Amino acid sequence: MQDQLSRTFAALADPTRRAILARLRGGEATVTQIAEPFLGRMTLPGVTKHLKVLESAGLVTKGREAQWRPCTLNAEPLKDASAWMEEYRVHMEASLDRLGEYLKTVTAATTTTTTPHTGNDR
Amino acid sequence: MQDQLSRTFAALADPTRRAILARLRGGEATVTQIAEPFLGRMTLPGVTKHLKVLESAGLVTKGREAQWRPCTLNAEPLKDASAWMEEYRVHMEASLDRLGEYLKTVTAATTTTTTPHTGNDR
DNA sequence: GCTGTACTTTACCAATCAGCTAATAAACCG
DNA sequence: CGGTTTATTAGCTGATTGGTAAAGTACAGC
Numbered sequence: 001m002q003d004q005l006s007r008t009f010a011a012l013a014d015p016t017r018r019a020i021l022a023r024l025r026g027g028e029a030t031v032t033q034i035a036e037p038f039l040g041r042m043t044l045p046g047v048t049k050h051l052k053v054l055e056s057a058g059l060v061t062k063g064r065e066a067q068w069r070p071c072t073l074n075a076e077p078l079k080d081a082s083a084w085m086e087e088y089r090v091h092m093e094a095s096l097d098r099l100g101e102y103l104k105t106v107t108a109a110t111t112t113t114t115t116p117h118t119g120n121d122r
Numbered sequence: 123m124q125d126q127l128s129r130t131f132a133a134l135a136d137p138t139r140r141a142i143l144a145r146l147r148g149g150e151a152t153v154t155q156i157a158e159p160f161l162g163r164m165t166l167p168g169v170t171k172h173l174k175v176l177e178s179a180g181l182v183t184k185g186r187e188a189q190w191r192p193c194t195l196n197a198e199p200l201k202d203a204s205a206w207m208e209e210y211r212v213h214m215e216a217s218l219d220r221l222g223e224y225l226k227t228v229t230a231a232t233t234t235t236t237t238p239h240t241g242n243d244r
Numbered sequence: 245g246c247t248g249t250a251c252t253t254t255a256c257c258a259a260t261c262a263g264c265t266a267a268t269a270a271a272c273c274g
Numbered sequence: 275c276g277g278t279t280t281a282t283t284a285g286c287t288g289a290t291t292g293g294t295a296a297a298g299t300a301c302a303g304c
Contacts, residue, residue: 006135013131014262015124018206025213031281046263048282053261067271067280075213082207082214084140091147091197092204136292153251168293170252175291189250189301246304253298260291268283274276 004058005084008077011057016042017050021059024073031069126180127206130199133179138164139172143181146195153191 011017020034035047051071054060058077063070133139142156157169173193176182180199185192 003137005140006137009131009135012206013128013135015128016262018127021210025209032279042262043264044281045265045283049262052282067269069281073210073213075210075216078207078210079214082204082211084134085200085204085207087147088143088195088197088200089204091195092201094197138292154249164292165294166251167253167295171292174252189299191251247302248304249300249302251299251301254296255294256296257294258292261289262287263289264285264287266284266286269281270279271281272277272279274278 004077005080007057008059008081011053011059012081014050014053016047017054020047020050020054021073024060024071028070028072031071034071126199127202129179130181130203133175133181134203136172136175138169139176142169142172142176143195146182146193150192150194153193156193 012021016038019037023029023034023037031048031051032044034051035042035044038047051060051062055062059074061072061074063072134143138160141159145151145156145159153170153173154166156173157164157166160169173182173184177184181196183194183196185194
């Protein structure tokens with residue numbers, strides 16, 4: 001995975017990983033504590049792998065405390081992801097106005113606004 | 123890919139796909155128009171594949187206009203992604219206070235707050 | 245009906261991912 | 275030392291991803 005932003009989004013593209021982050025919102029936790037809700041559905045090495053993905057995305061920091069690896073949430077990479085999304089805020093609001101936009105298009109049907117291939121003739 | 127949110131994040135975890143979305147912020151575009159900046163780096167079927175990922179994530183809607191497939195941005199799935207991130211807003215702000223938090227911990231070193239394995243003794 | 249344009253589908257490849265079991269490492273404790 | 279707990283690494287599998295080239299589909303216009 002190339003850039004940081006891609007790594008961040010890729011790390012979030014898994015429900016287990018998001019659940020781990022949610023768990024860490026409640027504070028530090030060791031690997032077995034994190035794994036506990038998933039065991040039965042998944043083995044410990046599986047959780048370790050997920051943690052490694054989160055760690056290399058910079059979303060989780062793993063400490064060392066004797067034989068434990070206390071994991072902490074680091075939400076900083078989410079800032080960039082959030083900032084990226086912010087660019088689309090306007091479009092999120094607009095998405096339900098789709099019908100209204102459509103009606104406008106139909107009403108002003110004499111313009112070239114309906115032809116999608118306007119750059120075709122270059 | 124299981125749930126909608128995972129599909130959304132997975133779709134965003136690729137710079138080419140994000141660039142396509144950025145392009146569509148400027149309005150509708152056909153497949154070849156979208157592909158144009160990437161050709162040389164990537165072939166047309168490659169772009170088609172990326173579009174299919176975006177489409178099945180619900181981020182892009184492909185229309186039919188003769189032989190053209192005018193693609194439009196649909197930012198609605200970003201709402202859920204954005205809402206998910208919102209839960210971590212507080213942690214984003216806190217991430218630079220890490221040092222301060224550490225100092226607090228050291229100062230109040232007599233408490234059990236530093237032991238990460240508090241659930242170990244169950 | 246032929247030719248060109250726009251786009252998709254198919255078939256293949258290499259690489260990565262998500263999961264497992266089994267083995268290993270590292271630390272504590274009696 | 276020997277055993278237990280905690281966690282990682284190694285090696286394997288099957289599924290998915292990202293890319294390609296080449297063939298196929300659909301439409302427009304001469």
